[in-house]
Amino acid sequence: MFTGIVRGVGRIASIEDRGGDSRVGIDIAGVDLGPVAPGDSIAVDGVCLTATRVGESGFEADVSAETLRATTLGRLGPDAPVNLEPALAAGDRLGGHLVSGHVDGVGELVSRTEEARSRRLRFAAPAPLARYIAVKGSITVDGVSLTVNAVAGAEFEVNIVPHTLTATNLGALAAGDQVNLEVDLVARYLERLLDERGAPTDK
Known part of the structure; x- marks a missing residue:
């Protein structure tokens, strides 16, 4: 993890x-x-x-x-x-969110705009992943834990603060660049649990 x-x-x-x-x-x-x-x-x-x-x-x-x-x-x-x-070691501080390192899909940077000292990045995710992406939820972009600020269909926006711009490779992204996406584990497990509740049981 x-x-x-x-x-x-x-x-x-x-x-x-x-x-x-x-x-x-x-x-x-x-x-x-x-x-x-x-x-x-x-x-x-x-x-x-x-x-x-x-x-x-x-x-x-x-x-x-x-x-x-x-x-x-x-x-x-x-x-x-x-x-x-x-990898996370026992007793380490959980500063971001739980990430498995198993990529769910490849997204693409649609646009980047300046917002004060930060950058607002808009990504297009593969359509099947859209249901797992929610405003104020977590998402991993090229291994970076980020908070989703806006969602429109299969597109979402995140805000990259100055530290993250310099400490990761996200600051160098340009429109059209592709990135690895991993959706929140909690959303995936919740969907599985809801599917099980709605599944017919054998008599």
Whole structure:
């Protein structure tokens, strides 16, 4: 589990094709992820990856063909900036919201406007995810925990404060850029519970 509180921005150091899937190298220079060991989970732009090899300046992780299809990781090139967060440890402060690192879909930035010292970003989400996005609810965009400020159909708006603009890669987004989205876990579980209540029971 993660919280959506990004520790810093790393870089794609290498991408190696492995016959349908990939092995990626992540440069974490300047990002304090704490002690990282092989087998540890690290969220990379909101995607939970397992470190397979750890070096002084970064780590490597295998990315499955499914993850390459379902997230933006398969579209990133060398030196692309990526948000990084280590897995939540027992006793850690939950500063954002509960995030699984399992991306629900890929969204697209529709527009960005200045609002005082912040930026208001408007995203288009895949239509099936729209029912999980609510005003004042939580959503994860490229691994960043954000509060939804407005919703219109499958589009939603978030406000990015100055700290988040500089501490994540969201400040560099331009209209048309794609992002990984993970909807609130509570909304998904609530839907499942309601579905079960409405399902016919066997007699």
